[in-house]
Amino acid sequence: MPENNINGNTEENPNVLELIDEDGNTVPFEHLDTVRIDGDDYIICIPYDDEEEEVTEIAIFKLDKDAASEDCLSQVLDDELVGRIYEEFKKRNIDKFDFE
Structure with missing residues (x-):
C-alpha cells in the first residue's frame, strides 16, 4: 500500500480509518497513535477486524x-525509520499495550 488516501472514520468506531489502497479498495485500520519523528507525523495503525482480538502486525x-x-498517507518502508517510530510508540504507550 505505497500511497493511501484517507476516506475518513467509521461511524461505529471513531478510531477506525478507512483507507483507499492503490487498487481503489477500502481497507479499515484502527488508529493507535500519532508519533512525530524529525518533524514528520507518523500514524501507527493495526488492520481493523472487530472479531479478531490478537494483533499480529502494525502498519506505520x-x-x-x-x-x-x-x-x-504513505506506508513507511524504511526499516531503520520504522524501528525508530516503533520505539517511540512503545515509550508513549507502555501502559496501554502488552509489548512482547
Missing part, C-alpha cells in the same frame, strides 16, 4: 499532503 504511515494539499 507517514502523514503527507497530495498535489491538491489534501491529507494522504
Whole structure:
C-alpha cells in the first residue's frame, strides 16, 4: 500500500480509518497513535477486524499532503525509520499495550 488516501472514520468506531489502497479498495485500520519523528507525523495503525482480538502486525504511515494539499498517507518502508517510530510508540504507550 505505497500511497493511501484517507476516506475518513467509521461511524461505529471513531478510531477506525478507512483507507483507499492503490487498487481503489477500502481497507479499515484502527488508529493507535500519532508519533512525530524529525518533524514528520507518523500514524501507527493495526488492520481493523472487530472479531479478531490478537494483533499480529502494525502498519506505520507517514502523514503527507497530495498535489491538491489534501491529507494522504504513505506506508513507511524504511526499516531503520520504522524501528525508530516503533520505539517511540512503545515509550508513549507502555501502559496501554502488552509489548512482547
